[in-house]
Every structure is written in C-alpha cells, then in structure tokens.
Amino acid sequence: MKTITREFSRTFADRNWGFITQEFSERRTSRVGFLLLENFSLPCFTQALDVLVTANLICPGAVHVHTFSHNHAEVMSDLGIPIRPDTPLTDVRLSNLDLIVICGGLRAARTVPNWLSSLLKKLSKLPIALGGLWNGAWYLGVAGLLDGYRCAIHAEQRTALAERAPYAVVSQEPLELDRNRMTSATPNGAFDMMIRWLGYGASSGLANAVLDTLDSDQSKHRSFQKHQHHKVSKPLREVIMLMESNLEEPLSQIQLGQLVGLSARQIQRLFKSQLSTTPQKYYFQLRITEARRLIQNSNASIFDVSIACGFVSCTHFSRSYRAFFGHPPSKEIRYEI
Template sequence: MSNIGFLLLENFSLTCFTQCLDVLVTANLIQPGSVKVHTFSRNDSEVTSDLAIPIRPDTPLTDIRISDLDLMVVCGGLRTPRTVPNWLVSLLQKLASLPIALGGLWNGAWYLGKAGLLDGYRCAIHAEQRIALAEYSPNTSVTLDTVVLDRDRLTASTPAGAFQVMIEWLYKVLDPKVADAVFELLDYDQSRFRTTSKRHDQKVTVPVREIITLMKSNLEEPLDLDQLAACVKLSRRQIQRFFQKQIGTPPQKYYLELRLTEAQRLIQNSRLTIIDIAIACGFVSAGHFSRCYSNLFGHPPSREARFEI
C-alpha cells in the first residue's frame, strides 16, 4: 500500500486536487487497499479552495503521521500566497530528510524551491510563477512542461499534469496492470482531449508546443493572443499562421476547445456546479459558456451525463 498526503494551502487548485483523487480512488476500486490518502493543513484547520469550496483535512500534521508517508504533495493555486512561512519551510525540509517523495501541484514547486529542495532538479510550475522561480532558484531547471517527474520530485502545473503525476506514481508503486486499468477506466485521454487528440500526434514546431503548453497551464484564467505572443517572442500574425499551417485551426479556437473539453470532464466526473465549472475553465458568463459548449458538443452543459461519484 502507498500512503499519499496532500498538504492543502489556502486557495489551492481544486481541479488539480480532484484529478489526483480521481486516480487514487479508482485505483482502490480496482485493487482495494492499493493507496491510502491523507489530507493535511496547518493546525488541522479547514482550507478554502480556489473555487471557494472548503475542505476539512482528515489527518493531523504530526511527526508520527508524516513519517508513514511515501509521498507528500503540496497543493497550491493561482491565488495561493507566494510568501512562504517558516513553518512550511521547516516542514518541507523535515520531509526531505525522510525517505519521502515530494510533489507540487499548480505552483507547488514554488514552495519546494523556496525551501531549497529543487536544486539540481527539473520541475513544472504554473506560468505565472515560472520566471520568478527560475530567478529565485537558478540551480533548478524550470521547464515549460505541464508535468515533470525527476527522481523523488513530482510537479505538475495543470489539472492534466496532476492526473499524469498520479498515474505515473501508480506505475512506480503498484502493479503496472493496476495503473493500466486505472488509465483505461478513466479514459482520460479521450475525454480531456477528444477534439484535439489527433492534432497532438502531428509534428509541430517548438514555438507552437510552447504555446500549447501555456494554454494548458492557463485554462482557468486564459491568456489572450498578445500575452501568448509575448511569452514566446512571436507576433500575433506569426502565431495565427503557425497554428493554421501546423494544426489546421486558429489558436483561439484551439484554446477554446481545450477549455471546453476540460469543462466536459469536470461535469462528468465531479460534483461541482455548472457555474463553478464554467469559472474553473475561464468563462465569466454562464450564458457564453453554455453557447460555446453547445456549439462544440451539440448539447448544453446541463444535459451532459454525470457519473456517480
């Protein structure tokens, strides 16, 4: 059995967290007792997610409890404070001294880096803090990837990356057949990228890959075309031309489909309300979200099938 802990910080990304839980709960359905999940916070207090949904941790943050862990994942979010309190630095350094792997979701790598635990490692972090972490931790390779597994450090900057991190962890600690079964049962690749999966198989240039990575990292608060252009040092016109030639669709449409397929997955696999899902996928108007959803999938989000959870 693998013991996995999630350290919830204020305004943590609920979609990243639930992606991980989806994988782990499914593993226990397939092979009961495969993993044990623990949630932690400072002083065992309730923590509010980025969608204003409170979560009450189930495990006290004591030396005895954390010593049983195989993996501790720091759960950050877009509005999680960047200041790293002394208690968190001390805790992460204590964990690093034990035979425990450390992970970070969304901007979780920021806290690992501030604790000095990413020197010599590669990592993934949300685009908003990528430059800041690279400047603060010059001995860390801060990548554009949405997920990075480097020895005993596992980091992900998006919900998609969070899913992949947990799948890879299952492959590491359980029978690979169990991990295979989890992946096949959740059918993640088909639901999350159904409308774009064929395009991902095509060869694209480095700038286009970087833009797609940025899009995946910013589903909740989408970047406009000017911001994307500035990040990759290209003009709007160049980006539009590259996407049309290499992928066959405008970048704005590609981005919209990524957000809508994530919304579909959340509707199918969570108890979140439609409006919460719309906000999590970057839509500020319920009406606009419903129209875009209907145009892509042929029915409004209210008619999407929701699986029992």
C-alpha cells in the same frame, strides 16, 4: 463437477480488474498525502485524488490517502469550496508516507511561512518523495529542495521561480518527474502525475487499469501509458478493433480475415508473434471482461449480458465466468446505477 480455473493471458490481463486484484495482493500499500494550502487548485487536487480513489475501487487497499493542512484547519480552495483535512499534520503521520504533495494554486500566497519551510526541509531528510501541484514547486524551490532538479510550475510563476531558485531547472512542460521530485502545473498534469506514481508505487497494471477506466481520451497521457497494442502491427490492430466492435455476434477467423485481407493462418501467426496468444483466446477474454464490466456497471440481467457478449448458453457463460473470476456472474458486485 470440479470447476476449471482459467487465467487471463499476460497481454490481455492489464485490461482486466480481476487479474489486477490478484496481482496486487502481494504488493505493499502506497501511502500518499496532500498538504492543502489556502486557495489551492481544487481541479488539480480532484484530478489527482480521482486516480487514487479509482485505484482503491479496483484494488481495495492499494493506496492510503491522507489530506493535511496547517493546524488541521479547514482550507478554502480556489473555487470557494472548503475542504476539511482528515489527518493531523504530525511527525508520526508524515513519516509513514511514501509521497507528500504540496497543493498550491493561482491565488496561493507566495510567501513561504516558517512552519512550511521547516516542514519541507524535515521531509526532505526522510525517504519520502516530494510533489507539487499548480505552483507547489514554488514552495519546494524556495526551501532549496529543487536544486539540481527539473520541475514544473504554472506559467504565471515560471520566471519568478527561475529567479528565486536559480539552481532548479524550471521546465515549460505541464509535468516533471525527476528522481524523488514530482511537480505538475495543470489539472491534466496532476492526473498524469498520479497515474505515473501509481505505476511506480503500486503496479503498472493497476495504473493502466485506472487510466483505462477514467480517461476516454488517453492521447493526452500517452507519455506514461504504453498503448495496449504498442507492438501491434496495423493489420492486427484492425483485427482487434473488429473484435471489440463485434462482441454480441463474434466473427469467425475467416470473416475477420476477409475484412482485413488476411488468411486465418496469417491472423493466427500475428497473434502468436505479437501478443503471445491465439485469436480465439484473445477474443474470448475480451468478451468475458466486457461481460464483467456490464454486470458491474449496468442493470442488465445476467441473461442479457451473456447475449450481449456473444454467449449463446447461460450455463457456458456462468461456468466460464467462474473459471476466470472465482465466482458466478450472479455473485458479482453491482455498483449502484
């Protein structure tokens, strides 16, 4: 019997890894490099790196990440943990990048060595975005590469940078993105910076998927992340919350309506006008997506997952799963638990 292929609605698709992978297949890979300076902020670096590594987990090959240091030597972080770079700092390697981030830290030396100043000026002439973490903006500013740009730097060095780079606009914000300059002053800012870069260099859908995966408290990062229901009225938002809370035993439209004080027809109209789909489709896609997450990230059996997500028939569950993801649940990748 021929398998029917089904697609996620656009409104719901950004929450689903399967859709993101298909969407990204036609986009080019984003190439990001991190130049580690002695005593760089390890928390800033790992927050930024986590975003990119997770992007590759969701969409393999979405981002190529390189770490550099002067002379390809091991670099000591501010937490006393050494990091060994994986890529030599050569012109050929650098010219292939889309973004290079200077990773500074509280105890990183403010003196800008000649090799770094020359390198930054060379990079500024290439079609490469320049970034800085913690006090990374200091090195860009001293090299004259922030003149006319807004920038973020840790509070300890704001005054010093304003004096040293008078034509730069030193912000009090933890993150500044101004054209081809991206600077962050805190670990949270580094996270947000990479999410924003991912949305620009790869796709907004992939950026949203990474944010949905990593950040349980997304309120800190709403400056980038459009809320999944940013155009959704309060009544419809309440309906969706009820759906999300009742996957094992899905509620009927009549039950949903009774709980929020709406008729089934009113709920239909809200989904149509605000999300361009039907409540039935939205609820079903919510359940099938949660089923995939459970299979990937738990040891639960396929049968238990199907029950947990409101499927009374394993046959129906398997057929629906294949229709959306291109393979049965038994062939899904399970990450080690």
